[in-house]
Amino acid sequence: MKTPTNPSSIKTRFAIKFLQAMKKLNKKRSSSPSMADKQRRCRLIRAAACASMASAVGTRRAWSRAVLRKTVNNHQYHSVINNRRRITRRKRVVMMRRGNPREGHSGNLGEEDDILRGLVPGGEGMDFCRLLSETAHYVKCLRAQIQVMTNILDHYST
């Protein structure tokens, strides 16, 4: 990876955060990795990538806020209480979506609309306009994320 020209760019911030997270994950590594352990670590790295991207973006965007909120919630409410809470949360979201008056506006786009809502974090309960702009930003960030991760991978695999 080259030295970045803009130190405060989202890519740079994401790279720093992500590498720090990897470092921390590495410390907790067990000596004999089983298959389940590998899967878990894979998930952790992925979630770390998402979360560091979100924290690199900051709270300006709805999707990054949603990701950050999810991370913090996972941290704060563990065990079974979390489970129950989550269920109520999901229900509430569904109710909100059903009660959304904008729903009828998009007509036959309902399915794609809902799929997109499921893909973009925090997309539930957004109106379509907002969803589109969030999606645009999210796509940009995902691209940057992929680029940085590829660069890191290249850097370490060679």
Add this chain to the structure above:
Amino acid sequence: MDPPLVNEASFTAAANPSSYSLAGLLSFPTSGGSGGGGDLGLRMGSLGLAGGDDLEESTVTEQSRSRYENGGGKRKRVAGNCFIDGSSKLASSSSADQDLNKSNIKRAKPSGSVHESGGSRTEAEANSGTNIKPVEEKSKPEPPKDYIHVRARRGQATDSHSLAERARREKISERMKILQDLVPGCNKVIGKALVLDEIINYVQSLQHQVEFLSMKLEAVNSRVTPAIEGFPSKDLTPATFDANGMVYGSQTPREYARGLQTEWLHMQIGSGFERGT
């Protein structure tokens, strides 16, 4: 000095074409010799230059008042529109009548301020016949603006819903276009649903890519621990920003690392629960 007095004075001054200039005021004891206004004019003159300021003040208040009256006219106009709409629903009223109504209202609006202000100054009119001139002269520059203003507002008032809807649709298509530019190969696709499909596919592929990359990184990560230790300070950034990044990043990564572990635990527990019950 109270405004009515100044009004009187200015009415006589309006015998001159340049009614509200200071020069006009100063020249007016000599020129204004008509009727009872002259008396007032003399009084004004005796007050001297101090009266000039007051006059200007009074014009300001008058203007504001006329503006207020214009506002009233607008309100009335909206009511008139409503009336017209209502009457258009009635089959009995002929279209000619409507046109007449409309044109009446249209014509009435620009002059609405004059009408109303005239109504408020009937006593002043009774005193001197030259009254209306200055009022009209002053309110002339305002009404066209007012007219245009109201007219621009008219479409809004009549169907605000469709206007908002149009704005929303424009916004959506604009953002769609932005997204189309972002997603490769999406420019050729026509149709909103297909474009959305493309976008969804693209986002999904990106997410899968991230997943794949994290898998690869997991495999690589075991080998490169020391390199990662040295990475940020050596390769990535100048030292100052590294410190900054430390400050920034120290909070969240730990948090989510812990959080994710708890999530994992919880998932295990949850699945155990499900199996148990």
